[in-house]
Amino acid sequence: MLNMLRLPYLPSLLLSSIILTSFSINSQSLEYPPTIKRPTINEYHGYQVMDEYQWLEEIDRPEVRIWVEAQNDVSQKHLRKLANRNNTINMLNEYMLQKKRWNTYANINFSSNHESNYRLFYDDDLSAPSIYYRERSFNDYRVLVDPKFISNNDRIVIENFAPSKDDRYLAYLYSRNGSDWREIKIQSTEGSVSPPEILTGVKFSNVSWLNNGFFYKKYQQGAITDQTLDSEVYYHRLFTEQEDDSLVFKTNSPYDDFQLSGTYQQDMYVLEIHNPIKNQYSYLYFDPTSDIKAFRPLHYKVNYSLEFIDFKHGHLFMEATIHNKSQIIAFTAQKPLEIRRVTPEYEDAQITGYELMDDKIVVSYQALSKPFMTVVDLEGNILKEVDLPGGVSVSNMSYQKASGDFIFLLQSFTIPPVVCKLDLNNYDYSVVERTGVNFDFQSFKFSTQYFPSKDGTMIPIFIVYKNELKKDGKTPFLLSAYGGFGVISNPHYDPGIIYFIEQGGAFAFVHARGGGELGFDWWKNGRLDQKQNTFDDVIAAAEYLIDEKHTQPAKLGFIGSSNGGLVAGAVLTQRPELFGAVVIKVGVLDMLRYERFTVGPKWVKEFGSASDSLQFLNLASYSPYHNLKEGIEYPPTLLVTAHTDDRVPPLHSFKFAAALQGLSGSNPALLWTQQGTGHSGAANVSEKVENKAFVYGFLHEHLLRKD
Known part of the structure; x- marks a missing residue:
């Protein structure tokens, strides 16, 4: 579909063509709504690129909303039919029940400095979790904040919360309809009058308490698709209006973004200033015990990022990337360049979590298929290396100072999270709570294999199957990858994967370049002008599974999903003949215009910018929307997006679906736009079940059905 012409050769006829298209898919009895073609010409560095569906970017325009509703009428009817035909909803509901129970334990707000008094519980299947507060005994919880009472019209989800140091007040952040925008309210825990103010314009912010108020970050809030720019840090004092908040920090660059973090003890605060266009970082600190009541420099305009962990014994503990590895380092505010490395380096493992205590740190590492934990003192001496089972991942490590308990979670693609306790005296761990399952998890097996990518690089693939992995070419396989932003993808419980394997399939996750599983260089070799490596790795994985006669x-x-949605779109357009079905969830699909919307400017260091002539050519070479071609039979495709997704706005999926439906292929090309939710999907259990049933009912129809 990429129609790039040198300026002198652009046919003037393109500007006047308006075409109505309607398509029928005989094999599926699907008829799509008519979609208007309104060719728009965008100029890039001497090239003109025609965009026939740019009008769909105006997602709140009435005609776009009507078009989306018509698309949903087709897709939801068809997806519900498939889910019912294959009994997908009932079966997934059984597997989701295990996750419902788990969610009551998962969202405990832990702190290493005090015993947590807060938990999130689902009250029922139709509501998002409420905040419960413990007053007297461990099990004596009462509802403190119920999201149902915040709004009668919007779907409210509590996203985060932070108690004041004296535990008298709880500041909590919540979203409306899945948006990344947050509002902050404050609740009294003592039954006294709560501060009435509501803070708005908050995004990608935490809450750092100081005395009778807290720091937070805000932006100028506009339409859903507006760029997220002009970050500012404010201080809010309780029982005052937001308009009276004190501006703490801002710069002249609209692209500079900030993150302020503080300790629970309120003795140190660190401000990060990040310019994603220049990929440049600066760090300032504020010591409230000092006579100097201002932020002072630590590291200025550096090309590495630091994440503030805590302040202990006069040292700032930070996570940093050193020699291609994430490390925990320590230094004083007075001598920030005298850095001491605290954690050991392992050749084939990456840090995935940590918990810092008064005299030691427990660090979790993830090798490709086997996690472990290492306990070190604050000088970096190894106290113990704790071996853990293969095929799982570690998360939610937390030390409860009052009880002395160190809790962590283990989970895998096929086992719901298991609560474990680490004995900090002998470093043995034991299972505290198992989540019951109604399937034989011991029959699930896994293996890590390697295959060569297009350039010869050996790529790891993690395969999950039941009983045995056959080589008769008949096993339905579901492949997935993320491959972006240096993210370390760990095994996590997914009821959809259970469903797919129980129906006779197998699952494989590709650790493609662009991810962080093998360090910084692995990420670097899958970003910017090396992004094609990510797609080559996934394509090679598909060829490997086929060549090995697994499928x-x-x-x-x-x-x-998300960056993985970009991967899905790229492999779909580059090698459609390799796949029997593709699901693209909230994917970034128009790579020439992505940076014009929402948080797109923050992704330039990952993808590059169309404003740069060389980067434009690279983006155009793989942009899924611009590489659809007439005459190609694309596999059955389901695009899932959300109307209020202001991270990857739905316009990407709208345009891609319109273009794909406008071709002459015979396979389904469905667009399903979820309402009242955002980038992370449904909030309550009932909708989670239905959403997964729609996706896996679609996959069942095209990959698992035997007739």
Whole structure:
């Protein structure tokens, strides 16, 4: 579909063509709504690129809303039919029940400095979790904040919360309809009058308490698709209006973004200033015990990032990337360049978490298929290396100072999270609470294998299957990858994967370049002008599974979300013959215009910018929307997006679906736009079940059905 012409050769006829298109898919009895083609010409560095569906970027325009509703009428009816036909909803509901129970334990707000008094519980299947507060005994909880009472019209989800040091007040952040925008309210825990103010314009912010108020970050809030720019840090004092808040920090650059973090003890605060266009960082600190009541420099205009962990014994503990590895380092505010490395380095493992105590740090590492924990003192001496089972991941490590308990969670793609306790005296761990399952998890097996990518680089793939992995080419396989932003992808419980495997399939996750599983260089070799490596790795994975006779193209599917949605779109357009079905969830699909919307400017260091002539050519070479071609039979495709997704706005999916439906292929190309939710999907259990049932009912129809 990429129609790039040198300026002198652009046909003037393109500007006047308006075409109505309607398509029928005989094999599926699907008829899509008519979509208007309104060719728009965008100029890039001497090239003109025609965009026939740019009008769909105006997502709140009445005609776009009508078009989306018509698309949903088709897709939801069809997806519900498939889910019912394959009994997908009932079966997934059984697997989701285990996750419902788990969620009551998962969202405990832990702190290493005090015993937590807060938990999130689902009250019912139709509501988002409420905040419960413990007053007297461990099990004596009462509802403190119920999201149902915040709004009668919007779907409210509590996203985060932070108690004041004296535990008298709880500041909590919540979203409306899945948006990344947050509002902050404050609740009294003592039954006294709560501060009435509501803070708005908050995004990607935490809350750092100081005395009778807290720091937070805000932006100028506009339409859903507006760029997120002009970050500012404010201090809010309780029982005052937001308009009276004190501006703490801002710069002249609209692209500078800030993150302020403080300790629970309120003895140190660190401000990060990040310019994503220049990929440059600066760090300032504020010591409230000092006579100097201002932020002072630590590191200025550096090309590495630091994450503030805590302040202990006069040292700031930070996470940093050193020699291609994430490390925990320590230094004093007075001598910030005298850095001491605290954590050991392992050749084939990356840090995935840590918990800092008064005299030691417990650090979790993830090798490709096997995690472990290392306990070190604050000088960096290894106290113990704790071996853990293969095929799982560690998360939610927390030390409860009052009880002395150190809790962490283990989970895998096929086992819901298990609560474990680490004995800090002998460093043995034991299982505290198991989540019951109604399937034989011991019959699930896994293996890590390697295959060569296009350039010869050996790529790891993690395969999950039941009983045995056959080589008869008949096993339905679901492939997935993320491959972006240096993210370390760990095994996590997914009821959809259980469903797919229980129906006779197998699952594989590709640790493609662009991810962080093998360090900084692995990320670097899958970003900017090396982004094609990510797609080559996934394509090679598909070829490997086929060549090894584990599966065949008609039974091989791919599912990807967010950056993984970009991967899905890229492999779909580059090698459509390899796949029997593709699911693209909230994917970034128009790579020439992505940076014009919402948080797109923050992604320039990952993808590059169309404003740069060389980067433009690279983006155009793989942009999924611009590389659809007439005459190609694309596999059955489901695009899932959300109207209030202001991270990856739905316009990406709208335009891609319109273009794909406008081709002459015979396979389904469905667009499903969820309402009242955002980038992370449904908030309550009932909708989570239905959403997964729609996706896996679609995959079942095209990959698992035997008739």
